[in-house]
Amino acid sequence: MSTLTVTRRTRLSTVVLILLAPILIALIAAPWWAGRADLRLMGEIALYMSLATLWNLLAGYAGLVSVGQQAYVGLGGYLFFALTMLAGIDPYVALPLAALAGAVIAAPVAVLIFRLRGAYFAIGTWVMAEVFRLSFAQVSALGGGSGTSLSASIVRGMADGRAAREAMAWWLALGVAVLVIGAVVLFLRSRQGVALTAIRDNEVAARSLGIDIWRSKFIVYVVVGGLTTLVGCLIFLQKLRISPDAAFSVNDWTAFVIFIVVIGGIGTIEGPIIGTLVFFALRETMADLGTLYLIALGLVAIVIMLKAPRGLWGFLRDRYNIEIFPLSRRVTGLNKGA
Structure with a gap:
């Protein structure tokens, strides 16, 4: 007799899942076994992994090929500096607030640039990033075109001692990487993720099945915008300094x-x-x-x-x-x- 079962798991995925727990424990314990330079490099790797995963969700699944995601990286950095230095908000509270603000700002941006298609959409995202860069370059309270550094009192308030601050920065970067990858996996396994995959494979067929293409892409763009803003906060939290050219660098x-x-x-x-x-x-x-x-x-x-x-x-x-x-x-x- 043959019993049929429906599953997503494979032998490799099961092995990786078993190994994931000790790997995460080892990474969490990195401040006790890795040097300061290694810790900063690992944090940078985690943040780039987050950015790449988010851009892949946007372009690889939603078909939104953006060349202007530096807009949200820079926005995150500037929002973090503004909330902590100008508004006096605790840095750990400023992080989720900046992510929420990034998602809110991404909504009207999406409504505007979704009017464009193909190469025009890509160019439109880059133009929006330049608008962001030029706008923040005019904010004299944050250093204008030359930028500013995070105040020493805010840096010292995040943790007691330089080693503790380096460890906290690493844990935040690791946590965001796990959050982003986990959220993308769960999203793509959901009904909305299945709809997004259908749109990627054949937009005309997806529309004929009743899938709201604009709404699906809008949700992805807003979520990616918010999470990219959060990653931007952590990037410039590590750097402790921000300027328009560095924040909105298309290369980086x-x-x-x-x-x-x-x-x-x-x-x-x-x-x-x-x-x-x-x-x-x-x-x-x-x-x-x-x-x-x-x-x-x-x-x-x-x-x-x-x-x-x-x-x-x-x-x-x-x-x-x-x-x-x-x-x-x-x-x-x-x-x-x-």
Whole structure:
């Protein structure tokens, strides 16, 4: 007799789930075994992984190819500085408030730029980022065009001692990375996520099935905007200084993120994670090459796009049929003797 069961789990995903707990415990304990420089690097990796995962949700699933996500990174940094330095709000309270404000601001931005399609949409997102940059450059209370530093009293108030502040910054970065990846997995497994995948695969067919395409994309854009704002807060909390050019840098917060997603595998959850690790491995080994480093990154991207158009993880998934975070359900059969 054959019993059929419907499940999302695979053998690999089960193994990864078992290993996830000790890995997380080891990462949480990093302040006790990692050096200060290693801790800052790991925090940067976690934040870039969050940015890449969010951009992948936007472009890889909702089909919204944005080249202006630096708008929300910079917005997050400036909102955090404004809430803590000008409004006197506790930094730990300012973080969720900034994320909420980022989502609220993303709503009218979405209504405006959703009127554009294709390349015009991408250009529109970049123009909005420039509007944000020029606007904050006029705020003299936050240093205008030259920027400002987070006051020492706020920095000291976050934790007692430099080591404790470094540990807190790492825990916040790790927590946001876990939050973002977990939220994306749960969202894509929900009914709304299934609708989003249907839109990505065939927008016309999705509309014929009654899926509200505009509403689905709007929700994704607003949520991604809010979470990207939160990541921006943590980026400049680590840096302790902000300026318009650094906050709204298209290279740092969009170009590198797109590179990460493309080489890792767009439209997959695992892709941005793999891509981030590859990007930082290349950066740490070739950063001393100067401008040749950027040329090398471009060559790596070209080779991967030619040899593995769906990215490194897409190549592995297609070749070996493996998934760490399976989204689709599958039917398995279990044969039993009569």
